[in-house]
Amino acid sequence: MKLKAIGITVALAVAGSAWAATVRDEPIQPLEAAKVTNPGKVELGKKLFFDPRLSRSGFISCNSCHNLSMGGSDNLKTSIGHNWQEGPINSPTVLNSSLAVAQFWDGRAATLKEQAGGPIANPGEMAFTHDLAIDVLQSIPGYVAEFKSVFGSSRVDIDKVTSAIAAFEETLVTPNSAFDAWLKGDDKALNTRELAGYKLFKDSGCVACHNGPAVGGTSFQKMGVVEPYKTASTAEGRAGVTGKDEDRFNFKVPTLRNVELTYPYFHDGAAQTLEEAVEIMGRLQLGRKYSQEEVGDIVAFLKTLTGDQPTFTMPMLPPSSNTTPKPRPFEK
Amino acid sequence: MKLKAIGITVALAVAGSAWAATVRDEPIQPLEAAKVTNPGKVELGKKLFFDPRLSRSGFISCNSCHNLSMGGSDNLKTSIGHNWQEGPINSPTVLNSSLAVAQFWDGRAATLKEQAGGPIANPGEMAFTHDLAIDVLQSIPGYVAEFKSVFGSSRVDIDKVTSAIAAFEETLVTPNSAFDAWLKGDDKALNTRELAGYKLFKDSGCVACHNGPAVGGTSFQKMGVVEPYKTASTAEGRAGVTGKDEDRFNFKVPTLRNVELTYPYFHDGAAQTLEEAVEIMGRLQLGRKYSQEEVGDIVAFLKTLTGDQPTFTMPMLPPSSNTTPKPRPFEK
Numbered sequence: 135m136k137l138k139a140i141g142i143t144v145a146l147a148v149a150g151s152a153w154a155a156t157v158r159d160e161p162i163q164p165l166e167a168a169k170v171t172n173p174g175k176v177e178l179g180k181k182l183f184f185d186p187r188l189s190r191s192g193f194i195s196c197n198s199c200h201n202l203s204m205g206g207s208d209n210l211k212t213s214i215g216h217n218w219q220e221g222p223i224n225s226p227t228v229l230n231s232s233l234a235v236a237q238f239w240d241g242r243a244a245t246l247k248e249q250a251g252g253p254i255a256n257p258g259e260m261a262f263t264h265d266l267a268i269d270v271l272q273s274i275p276g277y278v279a280e281f282k283s284v285f286g287s288s289r290v291d292i293d294k295v296t297s298a299i300a301a302f303e304e305t306l307v308t309p310n311s312a313f314d315a316w317l318k319g320d321d322k323a324l325n326t327r328e329l330a331g332y333k334l335f336k337d338s339g340c341v342a343c344h345n346g347p348a349v350g351g352t353s354f355q356k357m358g359v360v361e362p363y364k365t366a367s368t369a370e371g372r373a374g375v376t377g378k379d380e381d382r383f384n385f386k387v388p389t390l391r392n393v394e395l396t397y398p399y400f401h402d403g404a405a406q407t408l409e410e411a412v413e414i415m416g417r418l419q420l421g422r423k424y425s426q427e428e429v430g431d432i433v434a435f436l437k438t439l440t441g442d443q444p445t446f447t448m449p450m451l452p453p454s455s456n457t458t459p460k461p462r463p464f465e466k
Numbered sequence: 467m468k469l470k471a472i473g474i475t476v477a478l479a480v481a482g483s484a485w486a487a488t489v490r491d492e493p494i495q496p497l498e499a500a501k502v503t504n505p506g507k508v509e510l511g512k513k514l515f516f517d518p519r520l521s522r523s524g525f526i527s528c529n530s531c532h533n534l535s536m537g538g539s540d541n542l543k544t545s546i547g548h549n550w551q552e553g554p555i556n557s558p559t560v561l562n563s564s565l566a567v568a569q570f571w572d573g574r575a576a577t578l579k580e581q582a583g584g585p586i587a588n589p590g591e592m593a594f595t596h597d598l599a600i601d602v603l604q605s606i607p608g609y610v611a612e613f614k615s616v617f618g619s620s621r622v623d624i625d626k627v628t629s630a631i632a633a634f635e636e637t638l639v640t641p642n643s644a645f646d647a648w649l650k651g652d653d654k655a656l657n658t659r660e661l662a663g664y665k666l667f668k669d670s671g672c673v674a675c676h677n678g679p680a681v682g683g684t685s686f687q688k689m690g691v692v693e694p695y696k697t698a699s700t701a702e703g704r705a706g707v708t709g710k711d712e713d714r715f716n717f718k719v720p721t722l723r724n725v726e727l728t729y730p731y732f733h734d735g736a737a738q739t740l741e742e743a744v745e746i747m748g749r750l751q752l753g754r755k756y757s758q759e760e761v762g763d764i765v766a767f768l769k770t771l772t773g774d775q776p777t778f779t780m781p782m783l784p785p786s787s788n789t790t791p792k793p794r795p796f797e798k
């Protein structure tokens with residue numbers, strides 16, 4: 135720690151880009167803001183992300199379950215889909231999802247682009263088809279012009295749609311949390327309790343899975359290592375993708391970035407509070423029974439992972455034309 | 467018109483505030499941007515407008531049916547409420563609603579503030595109660611601090627909630643349409659067809675009801691004056707408020723501002739296109755059968771009523787606390 139402190143003093147003196155050189159050597163790395171290379175594509179993707187016309191009902195958009203006003207989640211145990219269907223799993227946050235090894239709790243989509251097509255066509259979610267969604271978009275002059283401008287062709291297809299949505303999602307990174315400031319050398323960014331919480335989080339083994347810039351998202355792990363996890367959820371996890379029995383109840387380790395905002399917790403949304411989640415994780419994954427004070431310390435640390443939320447102007451969606459297929463919310 | 471043209475020339479010469487003095491003498495007046503006197507209250511109201519925790523499910527916010535990315539409407543025939551219930555009436559746009567004589571199609575709320583409490587407690591819409599909504603907000607530290615800052619007291623009540631929502635809604639005015647530019651003297655703001663459409667709109671009597679800055683919203687009128695209106699809707703209109711038989715099928719005249727964005731049309735949302743709406747209105751209200759070209763002219767004029775849409779940063783909602791009552795989307 136002494137050496138680090140010296141490093142920081144130097145960085146303070148030279149400031150600017152030299153700062154990065156003094157990042158503390160920890161299992162968690164600071165988040166950096168996304169670099170936007172194609173702003174037109176991001177803007178188109180943002181519109182699509184907010185557009186409920188990508189659903190059969192005309193009512194559900196990506197933002198319905200990944201609400202960017204609420205930490206990129208819906209804060210529900212499991213989500214509400216077309217015709218008020220109860221979803222089988224908790225909606226993971228879209229924030230920092232570009233840093234994950236794969237998408238969905240079971241990792242069945244390799245990329246954000248691949249993921250984006252899923253809910254549109256899922257009968258329990260947006261309940262549309264890719265073809266029908268494309269028919270809708272192709273009938274909207276404002277969209278056609280934007281696709282032409284971004285992709286050089288006014289032919290809308292699902293590949294372009296999901297590529298634009300993914301480009302927008304890649305911008306949804308949340309840098310500048312208190313913990314990042316601490317990682318970058320600001321000793322005052324965390325208070326004593328938060329630091330104690332981080333030390334305990336690290337020393338008791340949470341970082342074995344919750345590591346990297348996203349504090350998770352880099353591996354699949356069994357839910358219930360030391361003790362089995364009791365749940366009403368029928369989700370099988372990674373086994374549904376690999377077909378391997380040893381992957382049963384293996385789920386993608388969720389990011390803990392902004393975890394203060396993404397309640398309730400776990401793939402089944404069964405843990406309502408951070409305290410509950412920490413207590414259960416300690417017991418089931420590490421065989422450790424944290425005291426109430428220890429739980430409070432770790433929760434205090436976890437709340438330092440809330441970063442700058444994406445700030446942007448609410449998008450205006452181009453209006454439908456007379457030929458746009460009509461939404462069918464109540465048709466059986 | 468000669469005198470007006472002279473007035474305009476003068477205005478062009480002196481510019482600036484003198485411009486307003488030369489507004490054309492028409493049954494429609496230009497919209498002026500809302501003046502924000504209490505930005506903190508507007509900001510709080512914006513958050514509440516976007517917050518689905520004001521609904522029983524935690525899924526439906528004011529913005530769900532009055533979507534500010536889509537002309538302040540949901541672009542559905544009738545809206546989707548709690549548990550996917552089919553609403554009885556088309557959601558009117560929230561844009562420029564502060565200019566209306568009363569709120570809801572039947573005018574049962576005198577003010578925006580009074581209106582704002584309606585959907586929260588309507589079992590077919592957000593399906594909550596005012597008391598439960600207040601319990602939720604009172605449990606959220608970020609909201610409590612904002613209520614304290616805006617109202618001088620950290621006690622949240624429905625009066626403050628609806629007052630803040632109304633303050634936000636009062637800002638949702640859409641000035642600077644092409645038609646406003648023309649009203650203010652810019653002869654080039656409308657093309658020949660748009661001008662012909664406006665002339666026809668005026669001369670054939672549409673302005674009897676669609677007048678004023680909002681091009682409507684100032685009176686209740688019978689739907690089906692010359693010919694009865696055939697509809698599957700059971701909405702009775704103003705009679706439900708006054709109890710008078712002569713008020714049956716009297717509805718508030720909708721604003722035509724941004725009408726290009728607020729499809730489908732009429733209280734039952736039965737007219738899918740502007741062309742259809744104009745044709746039916748001419749026939750039923752005025753006993754006039756417009757030719758296809760005349761309909762096209764009027765539609766061209768109507769599209770000049772699209773103004774600047776409200777532009778604002780997507781709000782970040784303060785997170786729930788451990789004591790916040792949980793949303794109950796699927797509980798019967």
